[in-house]
Amino acid sequence: MKQKVISIVGPTAVGKTKLSIDIAGRFNGEVISGDSMQVYKGLDIGTAKVTEKERDGIPHYMIDIKNPEEPFSVADYQKLVQHYIDEIDSRGKLPIIAGGSGLYIQAALYDYHFSNQRRNENITRQLESELAEHGSAVMHRRLKEIDPDQAAKTHPNNHRRLIRALEVYETTGVTMSEYQKNQSKNSPYQPIFIGLEMDRHLLYERINDRVDHMLEEGLLDEVKLLYELGYENHQSMRGIGYKEFIPYFKGEQSFDDTVNLLKRNSRRYAKRQYTWFKNKMDVKWYAVTPESHEVIFRNILTDLAGML
Known part of the structure; x- marks a missing residue:
């Protein structure tokens, strides 16, 4: 049992x-x-x-x-x-x-x-560079366009979750919300x-x-x-x-x-x-x-x- x-x-x-x-x-x-x-x-x-x-x-x-x-x-x-x-x-x-x-x-x-999706370090570094250049508000708007459900759960200042959600999509073509639903x-x-x-x-x-x-x-x-x-x-x-x-x-x-x-x-x-x-x-x-x-x-x- x-x-x-x-x-x-x-x-x-x-x-x-x-x-x-x-x-x-x-x-x-x-x-x-x-x-x-x-x-x-x-x-x-x-x-x-x-x-x-x-x-x-x-x-x-x-x-x-x-x-x-x-x-x-x-x-x-x-x-x-x-x-x-x-x-x-x-x-x-x-x-x-x-x-x-x-x-x-x-x-x-x-x-x-959730943790089994391996990180793509090249994409991560690129996203971090874009975050530093454009700011979290711009990156959060990008996530909102891609995955509004995940964006609603992710504060713009939570850079780690923001980058991770964008990275999963850019690596796999699947949004974080879709990944979680499965x-x-x-x-x-x-x-x-x-x-x-x-x-x-x-x-x-x-x-x-x-x-x-x-x-x-x-x-x-x-x-x-x-x-x-x-x-x-x-x-x-x-x-x-x-x-x-x-x-x-x-x-x-x-x-x-x-x-x-x-x-x-x-x-x-x-x-x-x-x-x-x-x-x-x-x-x-x-x-x-x-x-x-x-x-x-x-x-x-x-x-x-x-x-x-």
């Missing part, structure tokens, strides 16, 4: 971390982070990284495994998570993935071969997806409050240290909660505008996360409110008992 893997998914700030720990405690499980930014050391507050106290003695993986200057790809995530799933299962424990990075979770749980729907595991959703108004209030709490906890100092250490142009600083502060540090944006931008980007990201999981995965959804978390979580534990 295939290994059963629980995956707790949904938008940011909805309660995935707490539920994953409850499930691990109830069903002898261990937790793997499903957040692509929590792999970086020093990015703690902005990624809402689970604290030692919150872990309640439950082992966690895929946290603090990379330095901020190191790249980290979907393929890297897939390889490591599949290793941890097998290791956790070999010890008679239940693997649980908790997070909101949909593409990464999908790559880990399905026979996803990925296998088979999984080497038996994934069980539990999704948490919340009324949009309540969720957005919760996200705004979370940003305020992060600032109280020292988010500004955390990002400032990373900026002063020279990580501005690295992948680790392109995540929400970090990139918004760079114009502020450069004197190009007020602090209030920075906070409002961070809240807006976080809300928009939550919407994209929800759309991704609704469209890409077979998820059993549970609606929660800030007041009903405990009751809903107990219902989820009861439902899972019949599946495991």
